[in-house]
Amino acid sequence: MCGRYASSRGPEDLAGIFEAEKWEPEETLEPDYNVAPTKEVYAVLDRPLKDADDRRPVRQLRRLKWGLVPSWAKSPEGAARMINARAETVHEKPSYRRAFAARRCIVPADGYYEWVTAREERDLEVEGKKKRPRKQPYFVLPADGSVFAMAGLYEFWRDRTLPDDHPLAWWATCSVITTEAETAPLAVAPAEGPRTLADIHPRMPLMLTPDRWDAWLDPARTDVDDLRSLLAPPPEGLMRAYPVATAVSNVRNNGPELLKELAGPEEGTLF
Numbered sequence: 001m002c003g004r005y006a007s008s009r010g011p012e013d014l015a016g017i018f019e020a021e022k023w024e025p026e027e028t029l030e031p032d033y034n035v036a037p038t039k040e041v042y043a044v045l046d047r048p049l050k051d052a053d054d055r056r057p058v059r060q061l062r063r064l065k066w067g068l069v070p071s072w073a074k075s076p077e078g079a080a081r082m083i084n085a086r087a088e089t090v091h092e093k094p095s096y097r098r099a100f101a102a103r104r105c106i107v108p109a110d111g112y113y114e115w116v117t118a119r120e121e122r123d124l125e126v127e128g129k130k131k132r133p134r135k136q137p138y139f140v141l142p143a144d145g146s147v148f149a150m151a152g153l154y155e156f157w158r159d160r161t162l163p164d165d166h167p168l169a170w171w172a173t174c175s176v177i178t179t180e181a182e183t184a185p186l187a188v189a190p191a192e193g194p195r196t197l198a199d200i201h202p203r204m205p206l207m208l209t210p211d212r213w214d215a216w217l218d219p220a221r222t223d224v225d226d227l228r229s230l231l232a233p234p235p236e237g238l239m240r241a242y243p244v245a246t247a248v249s250n251v252r253n254n255g256p257e258l259l260k261e262l263a264g265p266e267e268g269t270l271f
Contacts, residue, residue, distance in 0.1 A: 001084050002150065002176045002205040004248070005112040006033045006139070006259060007042060009147065014108055015061050017147055018044045018213065023061035033258045035109070036251045037083045041066045043154060043174050045105040046217040057219050064105070068175035069157040070095045076157060076171060085153060087179040087206055087231040091224050096175065099153035101222050106208060107152040107176055110259070111141025113248055114201045116194060136193070136265040137248050138200050142207075143187035143240040151177040151206040151216060151231070177206045179233050188240035192264050197239060207234045 008031040011023050035041060043064045046057040068082040085096045115135035142148055157171040181197040181204040194200045208216055208230075215221065216230050242261040247253045 001114075001178055001201065001203045002112050003037065003083065004251075005035045005148075005150075005205075006110040007031070007035050007108065008033060008110055008256070009108065011042070011061055014042055014044070014147070018059065018061070018106065018108070018149075020044060020059045020061040022049065022058050027063045029063065031256075032254065033256055034113075034248055034251055034254045035066070038065060038067050040064065041107060041174070043105040043107050043152060044213075044217065045103070045154060046219055059217070062172065064154055064172045064174040066107075066176075067173055068095065068099070068153060068155050069171055069173045071098070071155055071157055073157060076159075076173075082173075082175055084178045084203075085175045087151075087177050090153070090177060090231070091228055096153055099155050099175075100227065101224060102219060103154050104216055104219075104227075105152045105154045105174055106213060106217065107150040107174060109148040109150060109205075111139050111148050112150075112205055113137050113139055113244070114204075115249070116200050135249075137244050137246060138190075138194065138241045139244045139259060139261075140197065140200070140204070140239055140241045142238055144238075148205075149208045149210075149213065151208050153177065177231070178203045179206045179231070180204075182233065182236050182239070184236035186239055186241055187237050188242075190242050190264070193243065194241065197241065200241060206231065207238070209234050209238075 011028050015023050040063045043062050046059050048055045049058050069076045090096045090100050115137050152174050154174040159169055162169045183196050183198045189195050197204050243265050246266055248258045
């Protein structure tokens with residue numbers, strides 16, 4: 001899954017990487033080393049500009065709230081549970097299928113955090129039993145230091161309790177698509193601990209390599225079978241992972257120190 005990630009690049013950097021034509025300086029976000037559900041995040045999308053006569057899609061860098069609210073939802077209360085959409089079923093789930101066909105985005109990150117799930121823990125997870133508390137977090141990122149481009153979906157939701165001209169009348173929200181974690185060896189593995197992403201967790205965010213960005217963002221592509229071909233996992237062996245301090249487990253902690261690589265798992269944690 002993807003429940004926490006880091007995003008330290010500024011809008012100018014991201015706009016350059018993704019060749020965005022439009023971004024608003026007033027929408028600049030501070031570097032966030034512990035991005036959690038319901039926070040505002042950067043997303044890249046192709047969409048006509050509001051109130052523009054030219055209806056061609058324009059590559060934009062936008063601020064969206066992480067936690068998708070379907071347009072038909074009666075309230076936004078379930079947003080925190082809608083942070084991830086499974087690649088295997090995104091085309092058919094009522095909450096995601098419309099966005100999958102017409103409103104796809106890229107959620108850029110430095111990398112994501114995942115808490116190691118040992119085999120016995122996974123069994124408890126499947127059974128719905130409470131998991132043990134002290135898990136070792138790992139930071140997963142492209143081995144070459146490039147941007148981690150996560151496949152995403154976005155939606156607009158109208159708050160009918162507010163007038164049309166209210167600044168909060170419309171919610172713009174997003175979700176990150178996940179896929180099965182790689183079982184191939186990591187490009188760079190920690191000295192001790194997991195050797196593959198699947199050793200850490202059975203799911204991972206679907207990373208889009210640059211050759212897929214344009215096709216994924218193209219709103220003219222609406223055929224579901226065609227779009228499902230874009231959900232193929234990236235080539236293996238592009239990622240590295242390393243242990244980080246359990247301080248990241250508390251969403252109140254935030255700073256570049258959370259990305260510091262540890263020599264090994266913290267004492268008392270799993271793996």
